[in-house]
Amino acid sequence: MVQFPEQFRWGTGTYSYQVEGAAHEDGRGESIWDRFCATPGTIVNNESGLVACDHYHRYAEDIALLKQLGVQMYHFSIAWPRIMPTGRGPVNQLGLDFYDRLVDALLEAGIEPFATLYHWDLPQALQDELGGWANRETAYAFAEYVDVVTKHFGSRIHNWLTLNEPAVTAFEGHEIGIHAPGARDVRLAWQTTHHFLLAHGLAVPIIRANGDEKTRVGITLNFTQLDPVSDTPEDVAATRFMDGKMHRWFLDPIFRGAYPADVVKHLGDYVPKTETGDAEIIARPLDFLGANYYTRSVIKHDPTAFSEYPSVDVEGVEHTEMDWEVYPRGIYNMLTRLHREYAVPRIYLVENGAAFADAVNPDDTVDDPRRIAYLREHLLQVHTAIAEGVPLAGYSVWALLDNFEWSEGYRMRFGIVYVDYPTQKRIMKASGHWYQKVIASNTVH
Numbered sequence: 001m002v003q004f005p006e007q008f009r010w011g012t013g014t015y016s017y018q019v020e021g022a023a024h025e026d027g028r029g030e031s032i033w034d035r036f037c038a039t040p041g042t043i044v045n046n047e048s049g050l051v052a053c054d055h056y057h058r059y060a061e062d063i064a065l066l067k068q069l070g071v072q073m074y075h076f077s078i079a080w081p082r083i084m085p086t087g088r089g090p091v092n093q094l095g096l097d098f099y100d101r102l103v104d105a106l107l108e109a110g111i112e113p114f115a116t117l118y119h120w121d122l123p124q125a126l127q128d129e130l131g132g133w134a135n136r137e138t139a140y141a142f143a144e145y146v147d148v149v150t151k152h153f154g155s156r157i158h159n160w161l162t163l164n165e166p167a168v169t170a171f172e173g174h175e176i177g178i179h180a181p182g183a184r185d186v187r188l189a190w191q192t193t194h195h196f197l198l199a200h201g202l203a204v205p206i207i208r209a210n211g212d213e214k215t216r217v218g219i220t221l222n223f224t225q226l227d228p229v230s231d232t233p234e235d236v237a238a239t240r241f242m243d244g245k246m247h248r249w250f251l252d253p254i255f256r257g258a259y260p261a262d263v264v265k266h267l268g269d270y271v272p273k274t275e276t277g278d279a280e281i282i283a284r285p286l287d288f289l290g291a292n293y294y295t296r297s298v299i300k301h302d303p304t305a306f307s308e309y310p311s312v313d314v315e316g317v318e319h320t321e322m323d324w325e326v327y328p329r330g331i332y333n334m335l336t337r338l339h340r341e342y343a344v345p346r347i348y349l350v351e352n353g354a355a356f357a358d359a360v361n362p363d364d365t366v367d368d369p370r371r372i373a374y375l376r377e378h379l380l381q382v383h384t385a386i387a388e389g390v391p392l393a394g395y396s397v398w399a400l401l402d403n404f405e406w407s408e409g410y411r412m413r414f415g416i417v418y419v420d421y422p423t424q425k426r427i428m429k430a431s432g433h434w435y436q437k438v439i440a441s442n443t444v445h
């Protein structure tokens with residue numbers, strides 16, 4: 001049994017496009033994910049976030065679940081297309097009204113809102129008019145949107161995350177093309193990384209100016225344990241590059257003020273175009289780093305590869321429904337690395353969880369022992385990292401609800417609460433009951 005620190009905060013989360021639904025309601029504008037999902041063949045079963053978990057209407061019921069769990073914090077994202085339906089200019093009051101209801105209900109429930117300003121749902125109008133994140137102008141449009149939102153919520157929301165996982169939306173959305181907007185252009189993908197980071201840096205002082213003495217600002221980055229399939233120089237070099245692409249390309253400009261030289265060298269003339277002053281904007285000091293961890297990837301060299309090296313499947317070990325290896329030690333490695341190599345002032349673990357084939361029993365219960373085991377093993381590693389001095393202030397399990405899992409649609413269930421989509425009935429899974437006890441006792445057995 002391990003005891004977590006006194007002030008340690010427990011949470012969970014959802015994100016706008018994955019749970020809200022109400023895609024055409026109350027003035028919400030089209031997002032690139034609405035457009036992407038409308039393109040046949042992009043999403044399993046051609047599903048979309050049009051209805052999702054109907055959280056837009058059922059948020060009070062979902063906050064009651066948060067209260068039942070006993071969480072102290074709740075991660076959610078604000079949908080830019082609800083606030084500024086065309087991305088710039090006119091503000092949609094009904095969009096602000098929804099998040100007013102959500103935030104006020106969270107505060108009423110004694111739950112700290114952790115708001116992410118961008119979780120991939122760019123207004124489609126900006127994709128059409130500017131080319132989306134390929135255009136530097138979109139970073140400035142993001143800054144305008146951030147100003148509107150933080151002026152409105154700055155006295156009630158004190159924990160802000162500018163972006164969620166710029167690496168994932170940059171490369172899966174613009175290089176691999178399995179995420180919106182579905183581009184497949186290596187040069188464009190790398191250029192979007194710079195515009196995401198610029199958007200982040202532009203947002204930081206705006207959030208602070210519109211906040212108060214309790215305002216804290218961060219960004220959420222994704223981390224995967226990366227190991228070479230062999231110790232040959234080629235496999236080791238391929239792994240180092242992927243660590244550069246997915247981790248250091250974002251950590252270094254934010255915490256060290258420059259892109260990693262080895263990746264810049266590798267990219268050659270594919271390196272993004274930047275402007276004087278960008279590095280200083282991106283490196284504006286943060287109060288905390290949000291970190292997401294799920295799995296390990298074992299990387300191998302491929303002589304034809306340039307920007308993406310393949311991973312190999314590891315036999316004989318547990319995998320989740322996403323075919324992700326269960327590798328708890330990786331969360332420890334990630335946390336201690338951030339502390340050791342980047343001296344991050346404070347870290348929140350924003351997402352950690354697993355998809356398993358959950359099913360409802362005849363008595364309306366959901367047994368998910370594998371998710372409990374996954375969470376327990378990762379939390380034990382988290383505790384070890386904290387005991388070694390990592391400034392981890394809180395942990396948030398992904399996710400509160402089963403939800404729209406991007407290109408996988410609804411077949412992947414990450415929730416500690418089961419969602420029966422046809423009826424929208426919520427059922428707390430065994431893992432939810434287990435997590436409730438963890439929070440109540442602040443211990444993991």
Ligand SMILES: CO[C@H](O)c1c[n+]2c([nH]1)[C@H](O)[C@@H](O)[C@H](O)[C@H]2CO
Pocket residue numbers: 015018164165168222223224292293294295351398405414
């Ligand atoms: C390698 O996993 C990534 O870090 C990652 C995993 N996940 C994410 N990022 C996204 O932030 C969530 O929207 C997903 O629902 C969630 C589960 O897939």
